[in-house]
Amino acid sequence: MNAIKTLTIIDFKLFLREPIGTFFTLAFPIILVLLFGSIYGNEPTDLFGGYGTMDISMPGYTALILTTVGLMNIPITMCSYREMGVLRRLKVTPLKPMSFISGDLITNLGMTLLGMSFVVLLGWLLYRVRFEGQVIPLILGVIYSSLAMFSIGYLIASLAPTARVANVVGLVLLYPMVFLSGAGMPLEILPESMQNISKFLPLTYVVRLLRGLWFGLPASELWPSILVLGVILLICGLLSARLFRWE
Amino acid sequence: MQPIVQVEHLQKSYEDLKAVDDVSFEVYSGEIFGMVGPNGAGKTTTIEIIEGLRKADSGSARVLGMDPTQSREELAERVGVQLQQSALPPRLRVVEALELFGSFYRQQADGKELLKRLGLEDKLNAPYAKLSGGQQQRLFICMALLNKPELVFFDELTTGLDPQARRSMWGLVQEIRQGGATIFLTTHFMEEAERLCDRVLILDHGKVVALDTPEALVGGLGVEKRLVFTLPEEQALPSLDGLPAVSRVERSGSRVIVYGQGRRFASSVVVALEDEGVDLVDLRTEQANLEDVFLKLTGREMRE
CATH class of the missing domain: 3.40.50.300 (P-loop containing nucleotide triphosphate hydrolases)
Known part of the structure; x- marks a missing residue:
């Protein structure tokens, strides 16, 4: 237990010392709020069912943060640790792989929630964004979505031979999802054919779930997303645990 | 143990x-x-x-x-x-x-x-x-x-x-x-x-x-020890054939290298040469070491 605690504290420090990771998790989403907020403002529109662009972007940006952490930070850090020989040094200590992953997971989850709170705080300060759900279910939903997305990241980390490959795979998965899932820009502005593609992207279900929780939709309307994410979490989680390697 | x-x-x-x-x-x-x-x-x-x-x-x-x-x-x-x-x-x-x-x-x-x-x-x-x-x-x-x-x-x-x-x-x-x-x-x-x-x-x-x-x-592999000293070229080197510890003598210019083994190798050579009145200049012994052992066992130098 002491090992996981120390590992988590040090992982946090290392995360914050890594400029690129910190930028995409904490700074970039803030820039998005400032940029798109200044372009679109937060006037209610019929397109978004009476909500403004910023209202509807809060869960989307949160989804964006947890996806960047899951598909970029996690696999790149893990693969470069393996490549450099950090993991093989850990292998000759009594540290269990699960403890190691736990520390990493808690850190990335913490950073995701921190990034989200910055975005929401800024959205509220500048645009008085409307939140119509409940805090606890929303946070649970963010954690649940993060676990699903992170499990994809850990699977990439287990499979990719080098950090460079992990980087490319992460980007290839990340980019289409950002544009076609409703995270980066609302799906409603895309043509219908593009909206159909979105059904095959995991991030779409994250956005649906978080948006639903943000606007206080009942669980009965959210279960398809919960189910899809659960299947992803189960498959990728089990596979990545099975395929984990120190070297 | x-x-x-x-x-x-x-x-x-x-x-x-x-x-x-x-x-x-x-x-x-x-x-x-x-x-x-x-x-x-x-x-x-x-x-x-x-x-x-x-x-x-x-x-x-x-x-x-x-x-x-x-x-x-x-x-x-x-x-x-x-x-x-x-x-x-x-x-x-x-x-x-x-x-x-x-x-x-x-x-x-x-x-x-x-x-x-x-x-x-x-x-x-x-x-x-x-x-x-x-x-x-x-x-x-x-x-x-x-x-x-x-x-x-x-x-x-x-x-x-x-x-x-x-x-x-x-x-x-x-x-x-x-x-x-x-x-x-x-x-x-x-x-x-x-x-x-x-x-x-x-x-x-x-x-x-x-x-x-x-x-x-x-010690065990019969790797030879060396005794090295300087002797002016014109000066004759007394024979060391009588010493059982000595296996051979090499002389190039003013440098003399005596090869041999055994615990009393160096001292027996020194005593014999001093008795003959040879002035031993720049005398040193070269102990065989593990590099010699490796060379002897594998036929190759450690550092290639």
Whole structure:
């Protein structure tokens, strides 16, 4: 237990010392709020069912943060640790792989929630964004979505031979999802054919779930997303645990 | 003495290359055991199988009575390891590395004290990536001792260290042994093995070439000692044929080299020459060493 605690504290420090990771998790989403907020403002529109662009972007940006952490930070850090020989040094200590992953997971989850709170705080300060759900279910939903997305990241980390490959795979998965899932820009502005593609992207279900929780939709309307994410979490989680390697 | 490491008929191949070829030996409790050989002899593969980092194709290795791959966590509590190739996160500070790795163990040594002993006490807040190669090496040695191990593995203990740091490291290794631990090290410095180890295993092309105390290896193989001195070219050298310890004499210019063996070799030559009134200028003896043993056993120089 002491090992996981120390590992988590040090992982946090290392995360914050890594400029690129910190930028995409904490700074970039803030820039998005400032940029798109200044372009679109937060006037209610019929397109978004009476909500403004910023209202509807809060869960989307949160989804964006947890996806960047899951598909970029996690696999790149893990693969470069393996490549450099950090993991093989850990292998000759009594540290269990699960403890190691736990520390990493808690850190990335913490950073995701921190990034989200910055975005929401800024959205509220500048645009008085409307939140119509409940805090606890929303946070649970963010954690649940993060676990699903992170499990994809850990699977990439287990499979990719080098950090460079992990980087490319992460980007290839990340980019289409950002544009076609409703995270980066609302799906409603895309043509219908593009909206159909979105059904095959995991991030779409994250956005649906978080948006639903943000606007206080009942669980009965959210279960398809919960189910899809659960299947992803189960498959990728089990596979990545099975395929984990120190070297 | 109790065997603390037992290796039997270990084999490991990489594609066509037999990296470890039927290696068997035991390491006893409380000794400093050295595995020497040129680069590529199979030292690291062998030690990493014993550490549980690699799996052997066949044969067995037991450490403290346990299988290193099956009892990884239990063994890691009691064993200290310095790897030839490993790293830390570039931005991890020295003090954090000790704190982090210390937290993995039930039993902990005083990390700061170890850093001091290794001359890193003013590097506490330096990030790993900013340390020099020698400092990184010393940090890893610190980390290998964090859990007060019963058995310590050093793979290329003093590579990257300057001669002064190397000598200080030898002193440290002897201290660790005095504290009751067993040491298993690999090196390609024959001098290091000779100075430091109680027993030395010579490995070449994955095979055990010899295993004994350095004295027995040097003495037992009939490797010749040399006595070298300067004698003006015009001066005749008295015959040394009467001395049983002398095998041959070489003379080139003013330099004379007398070859021979036996404990009384040098003194008998000196006495005989002084009796003949020869003035022995620049006299020195060259003791055979492990490099000569390697040459004799394999027909090749250690350093190619």
